[in-house]
Amino acid sequence: MEVQYEIQGGDFSTAGQASSEIKKLLKQFNIDPQIVRRIAIALFEAEVNVVAHAYKGIMKADIEPESIRVIVEDEGPGIEDIEKAMEEGFSTASEAVRQMGFGAGMGLPNIKKNVDEMILTSVPGRGTCLKMKVLF
Protein backbone atom coordinates (compact mmCIF):
# COMPACT_ATOMS: atom_id res chain seq x y z
CA MET A 1 0.00 0.00 0.00
CA GLU A 2 1.47 3.32 -1.11
CA VAL A 3 0.91 6.79 0.25
CA GLN A 4 2.67 10.03 -0.40
CA TYR A 5 2.78 13.46 1.15
CA GLU A 6 4.35 16.75 0.14
CA ILE A 7 6.71 18.62 2.40
CA GLN A 8 7.13 22.40 2.20
CA GLY A 9 10.66 23.69 2.77
CA GLY A 10 10.98 26.39 5.44
CA ASP A 11 7.54 25.79 6.95
CA PHE A 12 8.52 24.82 10.48
CA SER A 13 5.05 25.48 11.85
CA THR A 14 3.60 22.47 10.07
CA ALA A 15 6.71 20.28 10.11
CA GLY A 16 5.74 16.77 11.14
CA GLN A 17 2.42 16.44 9.34
CA ALA A 18 3.59 13.93 6.73
CA SER A 19 5.29 11.68 9.26
CA SER A 20 2.34 11.97 11.61
CA GLU A 21 -0.08 10.82 8.87
CA ILE A 22 2.02 7.74 8.17
CA LYS A 23 2.28 7.02 11.89
CA LYS A 24 -1.53 7.17 12.15
CA LEU A 25 -1.84 4.53 9.41
CA LEU A 26 0.67 2.22 11.06
CA LYS A 27 -1.15 2.40 14.39
CA GLN A 28 -4.10 0.63 12.78
CA PHE A 29 -1.98 -2.38 11.91
CA ASN A 30 -0.96 -5.10 14.29
CA ILE A 31 2.65 -3.91 14.54
CA ASP A 32 4.66 -3.77 17.74
CA PRO A 33 3.96 -0.25 19.08
CA GLN A 34 7.65 0.29 19.76
CA ILE A 35 8.44 -0.32 16.08
CA VAL A 36 5.76 2.22 15.13
CA ARG A 37 7.43 4.64 17.52
CA ARG A 38 10.84 4.11 15.91
CA ILE A 39 9.41 4.69 12.45
CA ALA A 40 7.61 7.83 13.64
CA ILE A 41 10.80 9.29 15.09
CA ALA A 42 12.85 8.50 11.97
CA LEU A 43 10.23 9.95 9.63
CA PHE A 44 9.88 13.10 11.70
CA GLU A 45 13.62 13.69 11.64
CA ALA A 46 13.66 13.11 7.88
CA GLU A 47 10.77 15.53 7.41
CA VAL A 48 12.45 18.22 9.50
CA ASN A 49 15.60 17.83 7.38
CA VAL A 50 13.59 18.71 4.28
CA VAL A 51 11.91 21.64 6.03
CA ALA A 52 15.20 22.95 7.41
CA HIS A 53 17.40 22.55 4.34
CA ALA A 54 15.42 22.09 1.12
CA TYR A 55 12.91 24.07 -0.99
CA LYS A 56 10.39 21.28 -1.16
CA GLY A 57 10.17 17.55 -0.91
CA ILE A 58 8.02 14.49 -0.98
CA MET A 59 7.60 11.58 1.43
CA LYS A 60 6.54 8.28 -0.12
CA ALA A 61 5.77 5.25 1.97
CA ASP A 62 5.12 1.70 0.83
CA ILE A 63 3.61 -0.48 3.53
CA GLU A 64 3.73 -4.24 3.11
CA PRO A 65 2.87 -7.03 5.54
CA GLU A 66 6.50 -7.47 6.59
CA SER A 67 8.00 -4.03 6.28
CA ILE A 68 7.69 -0.37 5.43
CA ARG A 69 9.88 1.39 2.92
CA VAL A 70 9.98 5.17 2.86
CA ILE A 71 11.62 7.49 0.36
CA VAL A 72 12.10 11.13 1.24
CA GLU A 73 13.23 13.09 -1.78
CA ASP A 74 13.86 16.80 -1.90
CA GLU A 75 14.87 19.62 -4.21
CA GLY A 76 17.49 21.59 -2.40
CA PRO A 77 21.18 22.28 -1.90
CA GLY A 78 22.02 18.59 -1.37
CA ILE A 79 24.77 17.27 0.86
CA GLU A 80 28.44 17.90 0.00
CA ASP A 81 29.94 15.26 2.27
CA ILE A 82 27.54 12.49 3.25
CA GLU A 83 29.98 10.79 5.61
CA LYS A 84 30.44 14.03 7.53
CA ALA A 85 26.66 14.62 7.60
CA MET A 86 26.19 11.28 9.30
CA GLU A 87 28.42 12.30 12.22
CA GLU A 88 26.69 13.17 15.44
CA GLY A 89 26.70 16.89 16.11
CA PHE A 90 27.58 17.91 12.55
CA SER A 91 25.09 20.33 11.01
CA THR A 92 25.03 22.91 8.27
CA ALA A 93 21.79 24.41 9.60
CA SER A 94 21.68 28.21 9.67
CA GLU A 95 21.67 30.13 12.94
CA ALA A 96 17.98 30.98 12.38
CA VAL A 97 17.10 27.28 12.13
CA ARG A 98 19.11 26.46 15.27
CA GLN A 99 17.28 29.23 17.12
CA MET A 100 14.07 27.33 16.46
CA GLY A 101 15.48 24.30 18.21
CA PHE A 102 16.44 22.36 15.10
CA GLY A 103 19.84 21.68 13.51
CA ALA A 104 21.63 20.04 16.43
CA GLY A 105 23.27 17.61 14.04
CA MET A 106 21.46 14.63 15.50
CA GLY A 107 18.87 14.14 12.74
CA LEU A 108 20.64 11.72 10.42
CA PRO A 109 22.36 9.70 13.18
CA ASN A 110 18.99 9.47 14.91
CA ILE A 111 17.34 8.17 11.73
CA LYS A 112 20.07 5.56 11.31
CA LYS A 113 19.54 4.42 14.88
CA ASN A 114 15.80 3.92 14.37
CA VAL A 115 15.62 2.17 11.00
CA ASP A 116 16.86 -1.21 9.76
CA GLU A 117 18.20 0.02 6.42
CA MET A 118 19.13 3.48 5.28
CA ILE A 119 20.56 4.74 2.01
CA LEU A 120 21.39 8.41 1.62
CA THR A 121 22.30 9.83 -1.78
CA SER A 122 22.67 13.40 -2.91
CA VAL A 123 23.56 15.54 -5.86
CA PRO A 124 24.98 18.81 -4.50
CA GLY A 125 23.02 21.74 -5.89
CA ARG A 126 20.09 19.50 -6.91
CA GLY A 127 18.76 17.61 -3.91
CA THR A 128 18.86 14.68 -1.56
CA CYS A 129 17.22 11.27 -1.51
CA LEU A 130 16.85 9.25 1.67
CA LYS A 131 15.63 5.65 1.51
CA MET A 132 14.69 3.83 4.68
CA LYS A 133 13.34 0.42 5.51
CA VAL A 134 11.97 -0.91 8.76
CA LEU A 135 10.95 -4.53 9.30
CA PHE A 136 7.84 -5.27 11.35
Next chain:
Amino acid sequence: MKQYTYTHAIQIDADKCIGCSHCMRVCPTEAIRIDGGHARIQSVRCVDCGECFRVCPQRAIYVKDDGLASVKSSGYRIALVPSIFIGQFPSDYSATQILEAVRQIGFDDVFEVEQAVDMVKSEYRLLENEIDQRPAITSFCPAVVRLIQVLYPSLTDQIIRLKAPHDIAALYLRKSKERQGIRPSEIYIYYITPCAAKIVAARDPVAEKESPIDGTIDMKMIYNLVSKIIREDKNSGLHKSYANMSPDSVCWSLSGTEKKYFSGRSLAIDGMNNVIEFLDKLESGQLAHIDFLEMRACDQGCAGGILCPCNRFLAVERLEQRQKKLEKLKLQNEGKVTNMLFEFSEELHRELQIDAVEPREGLQLDEDIGKAIQKMKHIKKLMTFLPGFDCGACGAPSCRALAEDIAQDRANISYCVFVQRVMEKNYKLSPEQSFSVIEKIWGQNRLNKYTDENES
Protein backbone atom coordinates in the same frame (compact mmCIF):
# COMPACT_ATOMS: atom_id res chain seq x y z
CA MET B 1 -2.71 -7.68 22.33
CA LYS B 2 -5.59 -10.00 22.98
CA GLN B 3 -9.31 -9.37 23.00
CA TYR B 4 -10.41 -8.57 26.51
CA THR B 5 -13.71 -7.47 27.86
CA TYR B 6 -13.61 -4.08 29.47
CA THR B 7 -15.63 -2.80 32.37
CA HIS B 8 -17.20 0.65 32.02
CA ALA B 9 -18.92 3.06 34.36
CA ILE B 10 -20.30 5.22 31.56
CA GLN B 11 -23.67 3.76 30.50
CA ILE B 12 -26.47 4.78 28.18
CA ASP B 13 -30.09 4.60 29.25
CA ALA B 14 -31.81 3.37 26.08
CA ASP B 15 -35.18 4.64 27.33
CA LYS B 16 -33.92 8.21 27.54
CA CYS B 17 -31.48 8.22 24.62
CA ILE B 18 -33.00 9.74 21.48
CA GLY B 19 -29.86 9.19 19.41
CA CYS B 20 -29.21 12.92 19.01
CA SER B 21 -25.48 12.28 18.39
CA HIS B 22 -24.12 15.03 20.65
CA CYS B 23 -22.05 12.40 22.48
CA MET B 24 -20.81 10.86 19.24
CA ARG B 25 -19.29 14.18 18.16
CA VAL B 26 -17.26 14.76 21.31
CA CYS B 27 -15.92 11.27 22.02
CA PRO B 28 -12.12 11.60 21.89
CA THR B 29 -11.61 7.97 20.83
CA GLU B 30 -14.51 7.87 18.33
CA ALA B 31 -16.08 5.09 20.37
CA ILE B 32 -19.71 6.09 19.77
CA ARG B 33 -22.03 5.32 16.86
CA ILE B 34 -25.75 5.89 16.39
CA ASP B 35 -27.60 2.70 15.56
CA GLY B 36 -31.30 1.94 15.74
CA GLY B 37 -32.03 5.37 17.18
CA HIS B 38 -29.65 5.08 20.12
CA ALA B 39 -26.05 5.89 20.88
CA ARG B 40 -23.90 2.82 21.32
CA ILE B 41 -20.45 2.70 22.88
CA GLN B 42 -17.70 0.43 21.56
CA SER B 43 -16.27 -1.12 24.69
CA VAL B 44 -12.70 -1.54 23.49
CA ARG B 45 -12.36 2.14 22.67
CA CYS B 46 -14.20 3.72 25.62
CA VAL B 47 -11.85 5.18 28.25
CA ASP B 48 -14.62 6.38 30.62
CA CYS B 49 -13.46 9.99 30.36
CA GLY B 50 -17.07 11.19 30.50
CA GLU B 51 -16.90 13.77 27.70
CA CYS B 52 -20.15 12.26 26.37
CA PHE B 53 -21.82 12.62 29.78
CA ARG B 54 -21.08 16.36 29.80
CA VAL B 55 -22.89 17.07 26.53
CA CYS B 56 -25.89 14.73 26.68
CA PRO B 57 -28.99 16.99 26.53
CA GLN B 58 -31.32 14.12 27.47
CA ARG B 59 -29.39 13.07 30.58
CA ALA B 60 -29.43 9.63 29.02
CA ILE B 61 -25.78 8.99 29.78
CA TYR B 62 -25.22 8.04 33.37
CA VAL B 63 -22.42 6.88 35.60
CA LYS B 64 -22.88 3.51 37.20
CA ASP B 65 -21.30 3.55 40.64
CA ASP B 66 -21.72 0.93 43.36
CA GLY B 67 -23.79 3.40 45.34
CA LEU B 68 -24.62 3.85 48.99
CA ALA B 69 -26.65 0.66 48.86
CA SER B 70 -23.41 -1.28 48.48
CA VAL B 71 -22.18 -0.08 51.88
CA LYS B 72 -22.31 -3.01 54.29
CA SER B 73 -24.60 -2.80 57.29
CA SER B 74 -21.89 -4.08 59.60
CA GLY B 75 -18.12 -4.34 59.69
CA TYR B 76 -15.67 -1.46 59.77
CA ARG B 77 -16.69 0.86 56.96
CA ILE B 78 -14.32 3.58 55.80
CA ALA B 79 -15.19 6.42 53.44
CA LEU B 80 -12.20 7.43 51.32
CA VAL B 81 -12.78 11.07 50.45
CA PRO B 82 -10.68 12.99 47.91
CA SER B 83 -9.81 16.61 48.82
CA ILE B 84 -11.81 17.80 45.84
CA PHE B 85 -14.94 16.84 47.77
CA ILE B 86 -14.06 19.39 50.46
CA GLY B 87 -13.61 21.95 47.68
CA GLN B 88 -17.28 21.53 46.76
CA PHE B 89 -18.31 23.48 49.88
CA PRO B 90 -17.84 27.16 50.72
CA SER B 91 -14.72 27.89 52.77
CA ASP B 92 -16.74 28.79 55.88
CA TYR B 93 -17.33 25.08 56.36
CA SER B 94 -14.21 23.44 57.72
CA ALA B 95 -12.77 20.23 56.36
CA THR B 96 -13.45 18.65 59.74
CA GLN B 97 -17.11 19.57 59.57
CA ILE B 98 -17.47 18.20 56.06
CA LEU B 99 -15.63 14.95 56.74
CA GLU B 100 -17.48 14.40 60.01
CA ALA B 101 -20.74 14.83 58.10
CA VAL B 102 -19.62 12.15 55.64
CA ARG B 103 -19.04 9.85 58.60
CA GLN B 104 -22.52 10.49 59.91
CA ILE B 105 -24.00 9.20 56.65
CA GLY B 106 -23.07 5.70 57.71
CA PHE B 107 -19.35 5.12 58.00
CA ASP B 108 -17.16 4.17 60.94
CA ASP B 109 -14.24 6.18 59.70
CA VAL B 110 -13.38 8.83 57.12
CA PHE B 111 -10.00 9.29 55.48
CA GLU B 112 -8.83 12.00 53.11
CA VAL B 113 -7.16 10.43 50.05
CA GLU B 114 -4.54 13.14 49.68
CA GLN B 115 -2.85 12.06 52.89
CA ALA B 116 -1.29 9.35 50.70
CA VAL B 117 0.29 11.94 48.44
CA ASP B 118 3.35 12.40 50.66
CA MET B 119 4.06 8.75 49.99
CA VAL B 120 3.91 9.36 46.22
CA LYS B 121 6.28 12.31 46.59
CA SER B 122 8.80 10.16 48.40
CA GLU B 123 8.43 7.39 45.80
CA TYR B 124 9.12 9.95 43.05
CA ARG B 125 12.36 10.92 44.77
CA LEU B 126 13.43 7.27 44.71
CA LEU B 127 12.15 6.59 41.21
CA GLU B 128 13.19 9.57 39.19
CA ASN B 129 16.79 8.60 38.67
CA GLU B 130 15.89 5.06 37.68
CA ILE B 131 13.46 5.94 34.92
CA ASP B 132 15.15 6.13 31.55
CA GLN B 133 12.03 6.14 29.39
CA ARG B 134 11.38 9.87 29.25
CA PRO B 135 9.10 11.64 29.71
CA ALA B 136 7.65 9.61 32.54
CA ILE B 137 3.86 9.94 32.56
CA THR B 138 1.94 9.96 35.82
CA SER B 139 -0.45 7.09 36.50
CA PHE B 140 -2.72 9.41 38.52
CA CYS B 141 -5.60 9.87 36.09
CA PRO B 142 -7.23 6.56 35.07
CA ALA B 143 -8.85 8.16 32.02
CA VAL B 144 -5.44 9.28 30.74
CA VAL B 145 -3.96 5.82 31.38
CA ARG B 146 -6.78 4.23 29.36
CA LEU B 147 -6.53 6.87 26.64
CA ILE B 148 -2.85 6.01 26.22
CA GLN B 149 -3.74 2.29 26.05
CA VAL B 150 -6.21 2.91 23.26
CA LEU B 151 -4.78 5.78 21.20
CA TYR B 152 -1.07 5.80 22.05
CA PRO B 153 -0.03 2.17 22.48
CA SER B 154 3.65 2.98 22.00
CA LEU B 155 3.62 5.20 25.09
CA THR B 156 2.21 2.71 27.61
CA ASP B 157 5.64 1.82 28.97
CA GLN B 158 6.24 5.45 29.87
CA ILE B 159 3.46 5.39 32.44
CA ILE B 160 5.00 5.38 35.92
CA ARG B 161 4.45 2.02 37.56
CA LEU B 162 3.06 3.39 40.76
CA LYS B 163 -0.37 3.08 42.35
CA ALA B 164 -2.60 6.14 42.47
CA PRO B 165 -3.07 7.97 45.82
CA HIS B 166 -6.54 6.51 46.51
CA ASP B 167 -5.14 2.97 46.20
CA ILE B 168 -2.19 3.80 48.44
CA ALA B 169 -4.54 5.35 50.99
CA ALA B 170 -6.70 2.21 50.93
CA LEU B 171 -3.65 -0.05 51.39
CA TYR B 172 -2.54 2.06 54.34
CA LEU B 173 -6.00 1.92 55.91
CA ARG B 174 -6.09 -1.85 55.69
CA LYS B 175 -2.71 -2.13 57.41
CA SER B 176 -3.34 0.43 60.13
CA LYS B 177 -6.82 -0.85 60.99
CA GLU B 178 -5.52 -4.37 61.14
CA ARG B 179 -2.89 -3.19 63.59
CA GLN B 180 -5.68 -1.67 65.65
CA GLY B 181 -7.17 -5.12 65.91
CA ILE B 182 -9.86 -5.01 63.25
CA ARG B 183 -10.16 -8.21 61.26
CA PRO B 184 -9.06 -7.69 57.60
CA SER B 185 -12.23 -9.39 56.35
CA GLU B 186 -14.29 -6.85 58.29
CA ILE B 187 -12.69 -3.77 56.69
CA TYR B 188 -14.66 -2.18 53.86
CA ILE B 189 -13.35 0.82 51.96
CA TYR B 190 -15.61 3.02 49.86
CA TYR B 191 -14.23 5.67 47.55
CA ILE B 192 -16.25 8.85 47.00
CA THR B 193 -15.58 9.43 43.33
CA PRO B 194 -15.44 12.65 41.32
CA CYS B 195 -15.49 10.81 37.98
CA ALA B 196 -16.38 7.66 36.06
CA ALA B 197 -12.80 6.65 35.32
CA LYS B 198 -11.99 6.18 39.01
CA ILE B 199 -14.98 3.82 39.33
CA VAL B 200 -13.54 1.69 36.56
CA ALA B 201 -10.09 1.89 38.15
CA ALA B 202 -11.56 0.42 41.34
CA ARG B 203 -13.58 -2.28 39.57
CA ASP B 204 -11.22 -3.27 36.80
CA PRO B 205 -7.76 -1.85 37.56
CA VAL B 206 -5.10 -1.63 34.87
CA ALA B 207 -1.78 -3.31 35.65
CA GLU B 208 -2.98 -4.35 39.12
CA LYS B 209 -4.49 -7.66 40.06
CA GLU B 210 -7.12 -6.21 42.33
CA SER B 211 -8.07 -2.92 43.83
CA PRO B 212 -8.00 -2.44 47.61
CA ILE B 213 -11.27 -0.51 47.24
CA ASP B 214 -14.56 -2.34 47.88
CA GLY B 215 -16.97 0.12 46.35
CA THR B 216 -17.39 3.52 44.76
CA ILE B 217 -20.01 6.15 45.46
CA ASP B 218 -20.98 9.03 43.19
CA MET B 219 -19.76 12.28 44.76
CA LYS B 220 -23.04 14.06 43.95
CA MET B 221 -24.95 11.64 46.15
CA ILE B 222 -22.67 12.25 49.14
CA TYR B 223 -22.69 15.99 48.40
CA ASN B 224 -26.46 16.13 48.75
CA LEU B 225 -26.47 14.23 52.02
CA VAL B 226 -23.58 16.20 53.51
CA SER B 227 -25.13 19.51 52.47
CA LYS B 228 -28.21 18.63 54.47
CA ILE B 229 -26.22 17.61 57.54
CA ILE B 230 -23.88 20.61 57.71
CA ARG B 231 -26.74 23.06 57.27
CA GLU B 232 -28.23 21.83 60.50
CA ASP B 233 -25.03 21.29 62.40
CA LYS B 234 -22.66 24.25 62.55
CA ASN B 235 -20.32 22.49 64.89
CA SER B 236 -16.86 23.44 63.69
CA GLY B 237 -13.42 22.82 65.11
CA LEU B 238 -10.30 21.11 63.98
CA HIS B 239 -9.79 17.40 63.97
CA LYS B 240 -6.05 16.73 63.89
CA SER B 241 -6.29 13.52 61.93
CA TYR B 242 -7.56 15.48 58.93
CA ALA B 243 -4.46 17.67 58.72
CA ASN B 244 -1.64 15.18 58.74
CA MET B 245 -0.18 15.90 55.34
CA SER B 246 2.00 18.46 53.66
CA PRO B 247 -0.21 21.41 52.70
CA ASP B 248 0.13 21.31 48.91
CA SER B 249 -1.06 17.70 48.80
CA VAL B 250 -4.65 18.94 48.90
CA CYS B 251 -4.09 20.45 45.43
CA TRP B 252 -2.49 17.28 43.99
CA SER B 253 -5.55 16.31 41.93
CA LEU B 254 -5.69 19.75 40.33
CA SER B 255 -3.28 20.84 37.63
CA GLY B 256 0.28 21.94 38.43
CA THR B 257 1.14 20.57 41.88
CA GLU B 258 2.31 17.07 41.04
CA LYS B 259 4.75 18.28 38.37
CA LYS B 260 6.78 20.13 41.01
CA TYR B 261 7.82 16.80 42.51
CA PHE B 262 9.67 15.43 39.53
CA SER B 263 12.95 17.16 38.77
CA GLY B 264 13.97 18.29 35.32
CA ARG B 265 11.60 19.54 32.66
CA SER B 266 8.14 18.89 33.95
CA LEU B 267 4.85 19.84 32.33
CA ALA B 268 1.28 19.88 33.63
CA ILE B 269 -1.41 19.28 31.00
CA ASP B 270 -5.13 19.24 31.73
CA GLY B 271 -8.21 18.83 29.55
CA MET B 272 -8.82 15.97 27.14
CA ASN B 273 -8.07 17.90 23.95
CA ASN B 274 -4.84 19.28 25.38
CA VAL B 275 -3.74 15.84 26.55
CA ILE B 276 -4.45 14.36 23.10
CA GLU B 277 -2.66 17.14 21.24
CA PHE B 278 0.39 16.70 23.43
CA LEU B 279 0.54 12.90 23.33
CA ASP B 280 0.20 13.03 19.56
CA LYS B 281 3.29 15.21 19.25
CA LEU B 282 5.14 13.09 21.76
CA GLU B 283 4.35 9.88 19.91
CA SER B 284 5.51 11.39 16.63
CA GLY B 285 8.93 12.04 18.09
CA GLN B 286 8.38 15.79 17.84
CA LEU B 287 9.18 16.47 21.48
CA ALA B 288 12.45 15.68 23.16
CA HIS B 289 14.13 16.27 26.51
CA ILE B 290 11.00 16.32 28.65
CA ASP B 291 11.25 14.48 31.94
CA PHE B 292 7.76 14.32 33.37
CA LEU B 293 4.17 14.73 32.26
CA GLU B 294 1.43 15.41 34.76
CA MET B 295 -1.79 14.75 32.85
CA ARG B 296 -5.42 15.15 33.86
CA ALA B 297 -8.24 14.26 31.48
CA CYS B 298 -10.48 16.97 32.94
CA ASP B 299 -9.90 20.68 32.62
CA GLN B 300 -8.65 21.94 36.03
CA GLY B 301 -7.91 18.34 37.00
CA CYS B 302 -10.34 16.59 39.30
CA ALA B 303 -12.12 19.90 40.00
CA GLY B 304 -13.55 19.38 36.50
CA GLY B 305 -14.65 15.81 37.26
CA ILE B 306 -18.05 14.96 35.83
CA LEU B 307 -19.49 14.06 39.24
CA CYS B 308 -18.33 17.25 40.97
CA PRO B 309 -21.47 19.31 41.65
CA CYS B 310 -19.73 22.64 42.18
CA ASN B 311 -18.07 24.99 39.68
CA ARG B 312 -14.52 23.82 38.98
CA PHE B 313 -12.89 27.23 39.37
CA LEU B 314 -14.51 27.79 42.75
CA ALA B 315 -13.35 24.36 43.87
CA VAL B 316 -9.77 25.16 42.82
CA GLU B 317 -9.82 28.42 44.77
CA ARG B 318 -11.17 26.68 47.88
CA LEU B 319 -8.49 24.03 47.81
CA GLU B 320 -5.89 26.76 47.46
CA GLN B 321 -7.37 28.39 50.57
CA ARG B 322 -7.26 25.05 52.36
CA GLN B 323 -3.62 24.67 51.42
CA LYS B 324 -2.93 28.07 53.04
CA LYS B 325 -4.75 27.00 56.20
CA LEU B 326 -2.67 23.85 56.41
CA GLU B 327 0.48 25.90 55.86
CA LYS B 328 -0.43 28.03 58.90
CA LEU B 329 -1.00 24.89 60.96
CA LYS B 330 2.34 23.54 59.82
CA LEU B 331 4.06 26.74 60.98
CA GLN B 332 2.38 26.48 64.38
CA ASN B 333 3.79 22.97 64.58
CA GLU B 334 7.36 24.27 64.01
CA GLY B 335 7.15 23.47 60.30
CA LYS B 336 6.61 19.78 60.90
CA VAL B 337 3.97 17.48 59.46
CA THR B 338 3.38 14.06 60.95
CA ASN B 339 1.99 11.87 58.20
CA MET B 340 0.71 8.62 59.65
CA LEU B 341 1.36 6.70 56.43
CA PHE B 342 5.08 6.78 57.07
CA GLU B 343 4.60 4.48 60.03
CA PHE B 344 4.08 1.85 57.33
CA SER B 345 6.45 3.31 54.75
CA GLU B 346 8.56 0.18 54.25
CA GLU B 347 5.60 -2.15 53.88
CA LEU B 348 3.78 0.28 51.61
CA HIS B 349 6.86 0.89 49.51
CA ARG B 350 6.98 -2.82 48.68
CA GLU B 351 3.38 -2.87 47.52
CA LEU B 352 3.13 0.38 45.58
CA GLN B 353 4.38 -0.88 42.25
CA ILE B 354 2.00 -1.79 39.47
CA ASP B 355 2.72 -4.02 36.49
CA ALA B 356 3.54 -2.64 33.06
CA VAL B 357 0.52 -1.07 31.36
CA GLU B 358 -0.37 -3.02 28.22
CA PRO B 359 -1.80 -1.44 25.05
CA ARG B 360 -5.39 -2.09 23.98
CA GLU B 361 -6.25 -3.21 20.48
CA GLY B 362 -8.87 -0.49 19.87
CA LEU B 363 -7.37 1.00 16.70
CA GLN B 364 -6.47 -2.23 14.91
CA LEU B 365 -8.20 -2.95 11.62
CA ASP B 366 -7.24 -6.62 11.67
CA GLU B 367 -4.85 -8.89 13.53
CA ASP B 368 -3.40 -9.95 10.20
CA ILE B 369 -1.34 -7.12 8.70
CA GLY B 370 -2.03 -8.25 5.13
CA LYS B 371 -5.78 -8.10 5.72
CA ALA B 372 -5.44 -4.81 7.56
CA ILE B 373 -3.59 -3.32 4.59
CA GLN B 374 -6.42 -4.43 2.28
CA LYS B 375 -8.93 -2.77 4.61
CA MET B 376 -6.83 0.38 4.73
CA LYS B 377 -6.75 0.49 0.92
CA HIS B 378 -10.53 0.16 0.95
CA ILE B 379 -10.78 3.03 3.45
CA LYS B 380 -8.58 5.25 1.34
CA LYS B 381 -10.70 4.53 -1.72
CA LEU B 382 -13.90 5.27 0.18
CA MET B 383 -12.42 8.54 1.39
CA THR B 384 -12.09 9.72 -2.20
CA PHE B 385 -15.85 9.83 -2.64
CA LEU B 386 -17.20 10.53 0.81
CA PRO B 387 -17.90 14.28 1.11
CA GLY B 388 -15.54 15.02 4.00
CA PHE B 389 -18.07 17.20 5.85
CA ASP B 390 -18.20 14.94 8.92
CA CYS B 391 -21.92 15.73 9.15
CA GLY B 392 -22.61 12.63 11.23
CA ALA B 393 -25.86 11.78 9.44
CA CYS B 394 -24.52 8.28 8.79
CA GLY B 395 -24.35 7.62 12.53
CA ALA B 396 -20.55 7.79 12.63
CA PRO B 397 -18.57 10.77 13.94
CA SER B 398 -16.64 11.44 10.72
CA CYS B 399 -16.43 10.36 7.09
CA ARG B 400 -13.22 8.59 8.00
CA ALA B 401 -14.97 6.69 10.81
CA LEU B 402 -17.74 5.64 8.41
CA ALA B 403 -15.13 4.46 5.90
CA GLU B 404 -13.55 2.37 8.65
CA ASP B 405 -16.91 0.93 9.65
CA ILE B 406 -17.64 0.01 6.02
CA ALA B 407 -14.22 -1.66 5.67
CA GLN B 408 -15.00 -3.57 8.87
CA ASP B 409 -18.43 -4.63 7.56
CA ARG B 410 -20.22 -2.67 10.25
CA ALA B 411 -21.79 -0.13 7.92
CA ASN B 412 -22.76 0.35 4.31
CA ILE B 413 -21.84 3.05 1.81
CA SER B 414 -25.54 3.92 1.48
CA TYR B 415 -25.41 5.22 5.09
CA CYS B 416 -23.87 8.41 3.68
CA VAL B 417 -26.73 10.78 2.83
CA PHE B 418 -24.73 12.37 0.01
CA VAL B 419 -23.94 9.03 -1.58
CA GLN B 420 -27.62 8.12 -1.15
CA ARG B 421 -28.67 11.06 -3.34
CA VAL B 422 -26.31 9.94 -6.10
CA MET B 423 -27.56 6.36 -5.83
CA GLU B 424 -31.17 7.52 -6.04
CA LYS B 425 -30.38 9.67 -9.06
CA ASN B 426 -28.77 6.69 -10.76
CA TYR B 427 -31.69 4.41 -9.78
CA LYS B 428 -29.41 2.25 -7.62
CA LEU B 429 -31.51 2.95 -4.55
CA SER B 430 -35.23 3.58 -4.33
CA PRO B 431 -36.57 6.37 -2.10
CA GLU B 432 -38.13 3.64 0.08
CA GLN B 433 -34.76 1.92 0.47
CA SER B 434 -32.96 5.11 1.43
CA PHE B 435 -35.78 5.86 3.87
CA SER B 436 -35.28 2.53 5.56
CA VAL B 437 -31.51 3.12 5.74
CA ILE B 438 -32.14 6.34 7.66
CA GLU B 439 -34.59 4.51 9.92
CA LYS B 440 -32.03 1.80 10.60
CA ILE B 441 -29.57 4.41 11.86
CA TRP B 442 -31.81 7.00 13.49
CA GLY B 443 -34.67 4.78 14.58
CA GLN B 444 -38.23 4.06 13.50
CA ASN B 445 -40.74 6.90 13.69
CA ARG B 446 -37.89 9.39 13.56
CA LEU B 447 -38.96 10.73 10.18
CA ASN B 448 -42.74 10.77 10.58
CA LYS B 449 -43.02 14.15 12.29
CA TYR B 450 -42.91 15.99 8.99
CA THR B 451 -45.85 15.79 6.62
CA ASP B 452 -46.42 17.83 3.47
CA GLU B 453 -49.06 19.85 5.30
CA ASN B 454 -46.53 21.12 7.85
CA GLU B 455 -45.18 23.70 5.48
CA SER B 456 -48.43 24.93 3.97
